[in-house]
Amino acid sequence: MYSSTFCAKIVRNKKTGIAYPKIDPIKMRYFVLKPYLTPTDWIQGGNILTCVAQAFGRVLSEDVVCSADIPPYTCAIRDGWAVNSKDDAHRRTSRGRSIENGSAPLQMHRLCANEAVWVNTGGALPVGADAVISSMNPWDDTAYQNEAGCGENVEFQGSEWKKGELILSKGTRIGAKESALLAEAKIEQVHCVRSPKIGIIATGTEIKGATAYSDDAFLRVSSNTVYLKALFENNGMRDIDCRIVQDDCQTIAGVMKELSAKCDVIVTVGGTGKGRADFIRCALSEAGGHEVEQPALESKMPAFVVGKFAGGCALMGLPGNPLGVIAIAQCVLLPQMRRAFCLPAAKYRYVSAKMSCDIDAGVNGRLCVSVSEHNGEIVADPIVKGTGQSKLFRCEMGVVELNGMGLTTDQTVPVQIFFN
Numbered sequence: 001m002y003s004s005t006f007c008a009k010i011v012r013n014k015k016t017g018i019a020y021p022k023i024d025p026i027k028m029r030y031f032v033l034k035p036y037l038t039p040t041d042w043i044q045g046g047n048i049l050t051c052v053a054q055a056f057g058r059v060l061s062e063d064v065v066c067s068a069d070i071p072p073y074t075c076a077i078r079d080g081w082a083v084n085s086k087d088d089a090h091r092r093t094s095r096g097r098s099i100e101n102g103s104a105p106l107q108m109h110r111l112c113a114n115e116a117v118w119v120n121t122g123g124a125l126p127v128g129a130d131a132v133i134s135s136m137n138p139w140d141d142t143a144y145q146n147e148a149g150c151g152e153n154v155e156f157q158g159s160e161w162k163k164g165e166l167i168l169s170k171g172t173r174i175g176a177k178e179s180a181l182l183a184e185a186k187i188e189q190v191h192c193v194r195s196p197k198i199g200i201i202a203t204g205t206e207i208k209g210a211t212a213y214s215d216d217a218f219l220r221v222s223s224n225t226v227y228l229k230a231l232f233e234n235n236g237m238r239d240i241d242c243r244i245v246q247d248d249c250q251t252i253a254g255v256m257k258e259l260s261a262k263c264d265v266i267v268t269v270g271g272t273g274k275g276r277a278d279f280i281r282c283a284l285s286e287a288g289g290h291e292v293e294q295p296a297l298e299s300k301m302p303a304f305v306v307g308k309f310a311g312g313c314a315l316m317g318l319p320g321n322p323l324g325v326i327a328i329a330q331c332v333l334l335p336q337m338r339r340a341f342c343l344p345a346a347k348y349r350y351v352s353a354k355m356s357c358d359i360d361a362g363v364n365g366r367l368c369v370s371v372s373e374h375n376g377e378i379v380a381d382p383i384v385k386g387t388g389q390s391k392l393f394r395c396e397m398g399v400v401e402l403n404g405m406g407l408t409t410d411q412t413v414p415v416q417i418f419f420n
Contacts (some may be wrong), residue, residue: 030368030382030385031367032365042314043336044264044314047192047194049190050192052187052188055179056175056176058173058174058192058194059171059174060191064182064185066167066186067186070185074124075123076122076123076125077153079120079121079135079138080134081116081117081119081133081143081144082099082117082125082126082132084111084131085150085152086150087115089147092115098119099123099125100120101120101123110127116133116144119132130151130154131150194341195239195341196341197264198265199242200228200229201259201267201269202242202243202245203247224270224318224320224322227325227393228329231334243255252280256268256287257288265313267317268280268317269320272320289309292307304317304328304332323385348416348417351415352413353412353415354377357381357382358407359382359402359407362404364404365402366399368383369398370396371398380400380415396417397418399416400416
């Protein structure tokens, strides 16, 4: 997991004795995500029993065993004559009987000695038959007198799986072939990892809504909320409850408490700093939750809030600027949610780009960049920390890994493009 960095050392002028902060310009100016850890159980998934018809794309939370033999009866895999391979083929005759697919396979009338009965592909063999002599003509009076080996053109009952045998293991994602196998095994319901329920709270008295526009010049739309909702939906999450709440600790806490009772994850936007109008930490405590301690960072003020409620609901408080929302949601929140809810892995795209400026040595983490084309070349521009401009939504963005060695202008680097 990652958090943005801020590094300042206090130095003293030897001549004047005045103390002042010495700022590393790269760490201060550009948005770099530094490694840190959160508890593995911060976001917790859950299970659900669902019918197979609605389980497509889900991941099994329990092993599945066959509820019936596969195939459920001994059947023919070719049109032809059902016979007993031990009979005298030259004495074999047809009694004029045949078996229609889907009907009882002469259970009350066993195959007589030296008898041949016509069966169709997929049909059940009569009791006593162990082979099928392939033929395209049910009126051929000689084909059934050919020799046949035991099991020829036959699939015996339970030859693929026996009732009670393991058919699909826990952790398997149900796709088209798994759905077909479950249907063949007569499985009607399976235990799966359930999809998450997400609550999004956008705070700010200047926010009107996500889609409710206003003519008031001093009200804005929560484009961050629109972005997060679309991002979650694009990653297979559909149960999302979006709220717009004014900057009031009690009001925010009330909404948090309501959502924490029914959601797995609450994501807030705005109010994560230390200003007078930053209420997320206060509201979290008022709602009965607590802040999850993060390991020591270079910054004394983490870029986002990690919280937990007694009922198990997790909280992530994002800053109010688009850069923080995009980068932290992509690099911190989504990986945790994919792990907890077994969501499909994101198919990240990588591009090769040339750096637009130098990055000094000594910086580790992920540098957020915008990617664009200039004079036929792909260029990676580091994004200034604290950028709150909504024009970032029209940029193609990603991250460049920094290993402390630094980067130089025009150096070609791989950029992991954000999954949108």
